[in-house]
Amino acid sequence: MAELAILHLYPNTLKLNGEVGNLIALKVRAANFGLKVRILNVELSEPLPTKRPHIVFLGSGTLGATKVAAEDLASKGDLLHRWVTDGTKVLAVGSGFDLISQGLQLTDGDFIQGLGLTNTTHSITPNYLVGEVELTKGIAGFINSNRAISRGHAGFEIATVQASDEKALIGYLDGYSDGKVMASNVQGPLLPMNPQLADLLISWVFPKLEKSSSLRTLDSLASKARKAISIRVRS
Amino acid sequence: MLTPLAVLVGKALRFVLRLRGGGSAVPGRIALMIQPKFLQKTLGRMSSGIYFVSGSNGKSTTTAMLVRVLREHGLRVLSNPAGGNLPQGLASALLADVNLLGKLQHDVAILEVDEAYGKLIAAKVAPNGLLLTNIQLDQLNRFHSPEEVFDYLDDLATLTTDLIMVNGSDRNTERLALKHSQRLSAHGVYLSQKALKSAAHGILAAPDFSNDDSNLKLAATLETAKGTKATISLGAKPFAITLPAPGLHYAVDAALAIAFAKQILVEKFSETMAAKAISSLPAVYGRGEIIETRGQKLEIIMMKNLPSLQANLDALDVSPKRVWISVDEGTPDPSWIYDIDLGKLSKVDVISGTKTYQWATRLAYEGIKFGKLIESESDALEYFLGLPGDEKTAIVNYEQMMWLRKKLGLLDLEGGNG
Numbered sequence: 284m285a286e287l288a289i290l291h292l293y294p295n296t297l298k299l300n301g302e303v304g305n306l307i308a309l310k311v312r313a314a315n316f317g318l319k320v321r322i323l324n325v326e327l328s329e330p331l332p333t334k335r336p337h338i339v340f341l342g343s344g345t346l347g348a349t350k351v352a353a354e355d356l357a358s359k360g361d362l363l364h365r366w367v368t369d370g371t372k373v374l375a376v377g378s379g380f381d382l383i384s385q386g387l388q389l390t391d392g393d394f395i396q397g398l399g400l401t402n403t404t405h406s407i408t409p410n411y412l413v414g415e416v417e418l419t420k421g422i423a424g425f426i427n428s429n430r431a432i433s434r435g436h437a438g439f440e441i442a443t444v445q446a447s448d449e450k451a452l453i454g455y456l457d458g459y460s461d462g463k464v465m466a467s468n469v470q471g472p473l474l475p476m477n478p479q480l481a482d483l484l485i486s487w488v489f490p491k492l493e494k495s496s497s498l499r500t501l502d503s504l505a506s507k508a509r510k511a512i513s514i515r516v517r518s
Numbered sequence: 519m520l521t522p523l524a525v526l527v528g529k530a531l532r533f534v535l536r537l538r539g540g541g542s543a544v545p546g547r548i549a550l551m552i553q554p555k556f557l558q559k560t561l562g563r564m565s566s567g568i569y570f571v572s573g574s575n576g577k578s579t580t581t582a583m584l585v586r587v588l589r590e591h592g593l594r595v596l597s598n599p600a601g602g603n604l605p606q607g608l609a610s611a612l613l614a615d616v617n618l619l620g621k622l623q624h625d626v627a628i629l630e631v632d633e634a635y636g637k638l639i640a641a642k643v644a645p646n647g648l649l650l651t652n653i654q655l656d657q658l659n660r661f662h663s664p665e666e667v668f669d670y671l672d673d674l675a676t677l678t679t680d681l682i683m684v685n686g687s688d689r690n691t692e693r694l695a696l697k698h699s700q701r702l703s704a705h706g707v708y709l710s711q712k713a714l715k716s717a718a719h720g721i722l723a724a725p726d727f728s729n730d731d732s733n734l735k736l737a738a739t740l741e742t743a744k745g746t747k748a749t750i751s752l753g754a755k756p757f758a759i760t761l762p763a764p765g766l767h768y769a770v771d772a773a774l775a776i777a778f779a780k781q782i783l784v785e786k787f788s789e790t791m792a793a794k795a796i797s798s799l800p801a802v803y804g805r806g807e808i809i810e811t812r813g814q815k816l817e818i819i820m821m822k823n824l825p826s827l828q829a830n831l832d833a834l835d836v837s838p839k840r841v842w843i844s845v846d847e848g849t850p851d852p853s854w855i856y857d858i859d860l861g862k863l864s865k866v867d868v869i870s871g872t873k874t875y876q877w878a879t880r881l882a883y884e885g886i887k888f889g890k891l892i893e894s895e896s897d898a899l900e901y902f903l904g905l906p907g908d909e910k911t912a913i914v915n916y917e918q919m920m921w922l923r924k925k926l927g928l929l930d931l932e933g934g935n936g
Contacts, residue, residue, distance in 0.1 A: 304856030307883050345663045347727040425851040470853040508875035
């Protein structure tokens with residue numbers, strides 16, 4: 284049985300709003316694809332494993348958490364870059380997205396250096412955009428973000444917000460996806476609510492997997508959850 | 519002359535609006551328009567002071583406990599019902615108690631205040647003391663981060679004149695009190711290691727990334743907590759109390775209320791009377807409350823946020839036999855349900871509310887079996903009460919709790935019977 288090794292970076296530090304649900308989705312779905320899933324947790328000050336994982340996951344945290352994670356990440360950046368070059372995929376949500384970006388501009392003038400795995404540069408704005416969202420590509424969830432994102436090249440966003448109870452979110456370009464890195468500010472959490480993205484990420488690692496029919500119930504429930512959001516934000 | 523006029527108009531409006539059913543902040547708003555210093559003129563006359571209770575969770579229970587302990591000692595206590603968190607809501611509540619001259623017949627005011635709005639009231643009537651229960655992950659759609667809650671409560675502490683007491687085992691509230699310890703008399707209630715370990719997930723405090731390991735002046739230690747029993751030490755021999763509902767979180771609330779009451783009462787404080795007061799307190803409005811309906815006992819477990827649901831699940835001895843989950847738009851983003859340890863739930867009988875399918879998806883990923891999915895909460899309630907068994911558990915968010923109590927004919931206002 285093939286193994287899917289997932290490294291969860293800073294599971295207790297970057298833990299704000301159910302981000303672990305993304306791992307749960309990957310774990311359950313990968314197991315249904317016939318993969319044996321192994322999850323390794325690495326916290327602040329702990330070394331990275333010697334064996335390269337298939338996927339690295341970073342969740343979201345408070346600004347304080349993001350700062351301490353960024354400090355720790357500085358010493359891990361070179362190895363993480365080598366891993367990505369060698370085929371490791373990265374999933375990051377919320378401030379985890381900030382950490383793998385070019386960097387995060389703070390309101391006090393400080394700049395948190397990111398890993399540079401995306402072409403996006405992030406900055407904190409005075410206002411949060413908060414609301415349920417329906418995006419293109421059948422994606423739905425919730426956005427609660429005060430980040431402005433500038434993009435080096437267009438076309439790498441995951442999807443665009445089409446409808447929301449927060450009108451200012453309509454037209455919002457979410458996330459980043461380039462076949463190596465998947466990043467998003469959509470919660471729900473992202474992957475349980477949008478299993479097509481979980482399957483896409485797994486397919487980046489194992490391209491020829493057959494989808495199991497045992498996932499139909501899960502997919503149907505998630506689809507109905509997204510449909511409920513769609514109805515709400517369009518009403 | 520403005521105060522009597524504000525009282526007269528406010529009381530008349532209040533009478534008319536209550537005839538139409540329910541409470542309203544309108545009378546208070548009008549009273550404040552007539553007399554902008556209405557709160558100062560009424561609350562400012564308390565002989566034993568004004569005290570605020572705030573924090574992410576446990577405000578209502580701690581306020582109810584503190585009120586009960588002070589009343590047991592003979593103080594005439596004014597407190598505010600839910601909805602009295604804003605100046606106009608508080609003014610409306612006060613209109614029920616003031617005489618035509620704007621005078622209250624109370625010795626002390628114990629006010630539960632919202633983390634964000636508390637400073638609006640404090641700006642009008644500065645509290646003598648502030649009691650903070652905790653800073654936990656709560657309402658991220660509104661507060662975005664516990665760091666933002668820290669800032670709100672920091673503002674509230676800045677407006678406090680004499681005393682601050684906090685849960686010292688919560689690093690955020692401890693750090694906040696330490697920040698004000700030069701100006702205010704700052705005290706902490708700490709949990710023993712034994713008490714901390716009595717709940718599977720501890721006190722569920724928000725993370726803190728500061729490096730300060732200073733401690734506050736010890737006001738009390740929660741020595742033990744098991745079920746509805748707890749022991750508290752105020753420096754001498756620990757004494758036992760009985761809690762209104764099982765759970766470490768209620769034991770912490772009780773320790774905070776008792777220690778704070780001691781600060782208010784000083785030499786008049788009696789451990790025996792405090793223990794008696796807490797031990798005679800019924801479950802507080804939807805928090806571990808058991809409602810009897812149609813010959814069945816329906817326990818209400820609140821899922822206001824991650825810490826409240828986890829604390830309530832941790833407090834369960836065994837998996838509940840019959841479970842109904844109902845969550846609506848009062849919880850706009852339930853992403854946090856993926857952080858909940860659902861080990862105490864072996865199955866769920868029915869899920870309802872607008873978040874039905876988000877909860878069902880969560881349970882399905884966890885491999886927890888569930889029965890009917892009925893988005894209409896009224897239909898779900900009928901179905902649930904029609905299931906066999908006479909002991910049932912409803913896991914509901916705050917808004918569904920309020921709806922459910924009303925639906926079952928419990929029409930008292932939250933905190934109104936404090």
